[in-house]
Amino acid sequence: MSETDAHSATEDPGARWLERLEPLLLVAVGGFAGAILRHAVAAAFPGGFPWGTLAVNVAGSFALGALLYEAELSGRLSAETRLVLGTGFLSSFTTYSTFAVQTAALSPTLAVANVGANYALGFVAVLAGRAAVGEVTG
């Protein structure tokens, strides 16, 4: 057995430990950044109607639609990129629980408007994100 074989990555317990830890670190880094940016957007929209949550949900749906479409279309997107940007950043940037709590606190008319806006614009944003990727990649 050669020197390099004896020290290959899979045989080294330290390297194996890092390999297991890597996805968790990627999700954690993305989750940290996504939550902070969501908080910053919410702070930029003070007032009665939850515009901040609507903005992050629509923008995040656009970006995740583009990201996953790109992954499917070209296969160029690495598993690491999907973890840090998709599972970590965009999934933490957007939120369902805050949307639900804010909807429950609104008057019935505004609650219906909030659900309609998040749902309709969120779904359209997924399609628009894909279309944008199609435009860029031709």
Added chain:
Amino acid sequence: MNPFLLVGAGGVLGALSRFAVGSRIPDRQRDTLAVNVLGSFALGALTAGLAADAALLTLFGTGFCGAFTTFSSFAVETVELYESGARQEAIGNAALNLVGALLAVGLGGWTATALA
């Protein structure tokens, strides 16, 4: 403590917890429904129970629950269901997340008030 650091720390825990639930529930729509309903229950309870404690509400509410639940994955998965021809399932998924989360918010708030 800086509220942005609290939100970020909660966001790390929320994203990792969602990732852990996802690795236990391989079905993507059920996985997302589970975190959205569970997280809405928790946020409903925290909002009612921790109204006076801004720092804890920022850490666990805005940070943890906000990051644990997700709208973008829900939107992408619902569109994918609809496009695959499973239109009723897509509409059902959209309705289940909404009704489930709203009921969970109410139940969470009721639980926190009852325990206080």
